[in-house]
Structure formats: C-alpha cells, structure tokens
Amino acid sequence: MTKHLLETDGQVCPFPLVEAKQAINQIDLGDELIINFDCTQATDSIPQWAAENGYPVTEFIKRGAAEWSITVRKA
Amino acid sequence: MFHMIISGLLLGTVLGFVFQRGRFCVTGAFRDLFTTRSTRWFTAFMVIVAVQSIGVFALDAVGVIELGGGTFPWLGTIIGGFIFGFAIVLAGGCATGTYYRAGEGLVGSWLALIFYILGAAAFRFGPLAGTTDSIRSIEISNGNLYETIGVTPWILVILLVAAVAVAALRHLNRERQVHKMSLPATKTGLAHVLTERAWHPFMTAVIIGVIATLAWPLSWATGRESGLGITGPSANIGVFLGTGDMALVDWGMMLVLGLLIGSFIAAKASGEFKIRVPDATTTVRSITGGAMMGWGAAWAGGCTIGNAMVNTATFGFQGWTALLFMVLGTGAATRIFITNHKRQGAGPKPVLSTVS
Numbered sequence: 001m002t003k004h005l006l007e008t009d010g011q012v013c014p015f016p017l018v019e020a021k022q023a024i025n026q027i028d029l030g031d032e033l034i035i036n037f038d039c040t041q042a043t044d045s046i047p048q049w050a051a052e053n054g055y056p057v058t059e060f061i062k063r064g065a066a067e068w069s070i071t072v073r074k075a
Numbered sequence: 076m077f078h079m080i081i082s083g084l085l086l087g088t089v090l091g092f093v094f095q096r097g098r099f100c101v102t103g104a105f106r107d108l109f110t111t112r113s114t115r116w117f118t119a120f121m122v123i124v125a126v127q128s129i130g131v132f133a134l135d136a137v138g139v140i141e142l143g144g145g146t147f148p149w150l151g152t153i154i155g156g157f158i159f160g161f162a163i164v165l166a167g168g169c170a171t172g173t174y175y176r177a178g179e180g181l182v183g184s185w186l187a188l189i190f191y192i193l194g195a196a197a198f199r200f201g202p203l204a205g206t207t208d209s210i211r212s213i214e215i216s217n218g219n220l221y222e223t224i225g226v227t228p229w230i231l232v233i234l235l236v237a238a239v240a241v242a243a244l245r246h247l248n249r250e251r252q253v254h255k256m257s258l259p260a261t262k263t264g265l266a267h268v269l270t271e272r273a274w275h276p277f278m279t280a281v282i283i284g285v286i287a288t289l290a291w292p293l294s295w296a297t298g299r300e301s302g303l304g305i306t307g308p309s310a311n312i313g314v315f316l317g318t319g320d321m322a323l324v325d326w327g328m329m330l331v332l333g334l335l336i337g338s339f340i341a342a343k344a345s346g347e348f349k350i351r352v353p354d355a356t357t358t359v360r361s362i363t364g365g366a367m368m369g370w371g372a373a374w375a376g377g378c379t380i381g382n383a384m385v386n387t388a389t390f391g392f393q394g395w396t397a398l399l400f401m402v403l404g405t406g407a408a409t410r411i412f413i414t415n416h417k418r419q420g421a422g423p424k425p426v427l428s429t430v431s
Contacts, residue, residue: 003425003426004424004425004426005423005424005426006422006424007424008421010352010353010354011418012167012181012183012357013100013103013167014103014106014110014413015413015416018110018413018416019416019418019421022421022422023421023422023423024423026422026423027423034426038351040095040098040176040179040342040347041098041100041103043098043258043273044098044273044276045103047255047256047257048115049111050255051253051254051255051256052253057256060256060257060258060259061258061259062258062346064346064349065346065348065349066180066346066347066348066349066351070256
C-alpha cells in the first residue's frame with residue numbers, strides 16, 4: 001500500500017476537489033490519497049464526494065487555522 | 076435614523092456568521108449541477124426561497140409589507156443574469172459568497188469585492204449607467220406571475236413548498252444510505268454547535284430563509300422597501316466613498332458591512348481565519364469576475380440574492396428569469412474553467428510505501 005500526497009493549499013474551491021478526483025484516478029486500488037487543502041467549502045465537499053463514491057476516509061484532521069487534511073482510500 | 080439602520084448591521088452580522096459556518100455558497104450550488112450533477116446544494120438554495128416565500132406573503136397578508144406590482148425588464152435580466160452567472164465562477168463566489176470569503180481572509184475575494192463594488196457603482200451610477208438604463212427600459216409591464224394569471228399567491232407558495240419538500244426529502248433519504256465522515260470534535264456544547272460542527276445544508280437554508288424574511292420588515296421600517304439585497308448597497312458603498320453623500324448610508328449598506336463582520340467572527344471563532352494570497356491566475360480571475368459581477372447584477376437588477384433568492388420568493392418574473400440565466404452562465408463558465416482545469420505540478424506524490 002502506498003500513500004500519496006496531493007497538496008492543494010492556496011487553491012480556491014472547487015479546485016481541491018477537482019484535483020482530488022484527477023489524483024484518485026492516477027493511484028492504484030487500495031492506495032491512500034492524502035489531500036491537504038485550505039478552502040473552507042472543501043470540508044463539506046470532499047467528505048461528501050468520498051462518501052458518495054464509497055472511498056473510506058481513514059483520517060480527517062484540522063492541521064491549523066483554515067488548514068485541513070483528509071485521507072481517502074481508493075476502494 | 077441611525078438606530079433604525081443598526082438592525083441591518085445586526086442582521087447582516089448574523090447572516091455572515093450563518094453563511095460562513097454553513098459553508099453556504101450559491102456559486103457552488105449552481106456549479107455542482109454541472110460538475111457533479113448534484114442537486115444537494117441547489118435544493119438547499121430552493122429551501123431558502125420556499126421558507127422566505129411563506130414568510131413574505133404572510134407579512135404581506137397582515138399588512139406589514141406590501142408586495143406586488145413592478146415591471147419585468149426582460150432583456151437586461153437575461154443578458155445580465157448570464158454575465159453574472161459566468162462571473163461568479165471566475166470570482167469564486169457570488170456577491171454574498173465574496174463578502175463572506177473576504178471575512179475568512181481570502182485576498183482573492185478582497186479583490187473580487189473591490190472590483191464588484193466598482194463595477195456595480197459604474198453601471199448603476201457612473202459613466203456606464205446609461206447602458207443599464209437603456210437595456211432595462213426594454214420591459215414587459217407585468218412584473219409577477221400571480222398578478223398576471225390572476226390567482227392568489229398562496230397557490231404558488233403551496234406548489235413551490237411542495238416541490239421543494241419532495242426534493243429535500245429525496246436527498247435526506249439518500250443521505251441515510253451513505254456514511255459521511257466529519258472532523259473529530261474538540262469542543263462541547265454550544266461552542267461545538269456554533270463554531271465547529273458541520274451544519275446540514277438544509278438546516279442552514281431554513282435559518283437563512285428566516286433571516287431573509289426578517290429582513291423585509293426591518294428594512295421596510297427604515298423606508299427601504301425590499302428584502303435582502305447586495306448589489307444596490309455595494310454600489311452605494313462605491314459612490315459613498317467617492318462623494319461622502321450620507322443619504323447613501325442606509326439599511327442595505329449596514330447589512331453588507333454586517334456580512335463581513337459576521338463571517339470574520341465566525342471564521343475567527345472556528346479557527347478558520349487565515350490570510351490566503353491567490354496565485355497569478357486566481358488573481359486575474361478574481362478581478363475580472365468581480366467587475367463582471369457588478370456589470371451583470373446591474374443589468375439583471377440584482378445578484379443571486381436580490382434576484383434569484385428574494386425576487387423568486389415573491390414570484391417575480393425577473394427573479395426566476397435571472398435564476399435560470401445565472402445557472403446557464405455558471406454552466407458555461409464551469410465548462411471552460413473548471414471541467415478543463417489543469418494545474419502545473421498538481422497530482423499525487425507518493426510519500427510512504429508499506430508492504431501490506
């Protein structure tokens with residue numbers, strides 16, 4: 001299992017989600033994608049996307065002021 | 076007079092707080108129709124319209140406010156609505172979204188806001204106001220649906236509420252079948268609910284609907300006979316800064332200033348305030364989008380709030396037409412700027428490999 005990091009800090013919504021969708025297509029099944037983001041709206045849209053697509057969220061944390069990180073497994 | 080318009084500041088502050096905490100973005104609601112084909116946020120938007128519709132016609136029935144009349148400047152509404160819908164994708168938020176994101180510390184939204192104010196002032200009062208007057212002089216004399224077809228507005232209210240309720244229930248049913256992760260709680264009680272917990276879009280929408288309803292009598296009491304509005308007050312800020320004309324300082328101006336204050340308080344209290352400087356592409360888009368928003372809203376007679384959320388609730392032809400063309404404009408810009416998004420260096424980088 002490989003963990004991959006997608007750094008989207010500085011990107012306004014909806015680009016973190018757009019890039020997450022592109023990134024998940026590039027990793028292998030069973031691998032994990034860590035998405036760092038700093039746009040508030042993605043705290044809703046990324047877990048919503050993961051839930052609707054059946055990707056388990058293995059970690060969802062607040063890194064700092066207006067900075068979050070979510071890890072989803074490609075399943 | 077000042078004690079009267081202060082209610083605008085208070086209501087705006089509450090509204091800014093709710094928008095920030097609810098992550099309520101009308102641009103997102105329209106955009107999702109095209110990017111993910113999701114109607115979740117659009118349904119939430121329509122919940123606001125439905126709640127407000129009940130509220131304003133009840134206020135009209137008891138005589139607190141007086142609805143009806145007006146005309147329908149169709150050409151300006153169609154073209155302006157499309158321009159506005161296109162612009163909000165570039166700016167990364169509609170008028171309200173730009174105000175509340177400015178309060179969160181997004182410098183791109185500061186720029187969009189400044190150029191929106193300039194654009195709105197130029198097209199309402201400045202050198203470009205003639206274009207607005209010309210296009211909005213092309214009108215149909217009937218302004219709203221219920222007076223045109225000669226029925227009580229309550230028939231339309233009931234139909235609207237029923238349609239929105241069906242859509243909302245469908246979403247709630249579907250949600251029960253998926254498990255959505257939320258951030259771990261670090262606060263308890265009221266602090267958790269107000270400054271940490273994720274609010275459900277429909278709950279946020281009901282609160283905004285009630286606030287939007289309250290806006291009518293509060294604004295009416297100061298002589299400003301309408302509900303929530305963003306573009307007019309924003310244009311007034313632009314003119315006021317240049318002229319110092321105190322007559323422009325009204326309930327609406329207090330409302331939009333409140334949005335900034337409320338979203339700043341919400342973001343600060345939730346640990347979500349950070350000054351975020353945009354890259355070159357985003358900077359250009361924010362400025363262009365902001366100016367185009369001012370232009371489109373002036374021609375259309377309002378933004379996503381004044382037109383698509385408030386004038387729809389009173390069944391104005393302008394509001395519903397603007398809503399449709401704003402969504403179409405958003406769709407066009409989404410195809411160009413979102414669907415084809417490619418960022419240099421963006422992509423997954425392997426950071427850790429383990430044998431599993």
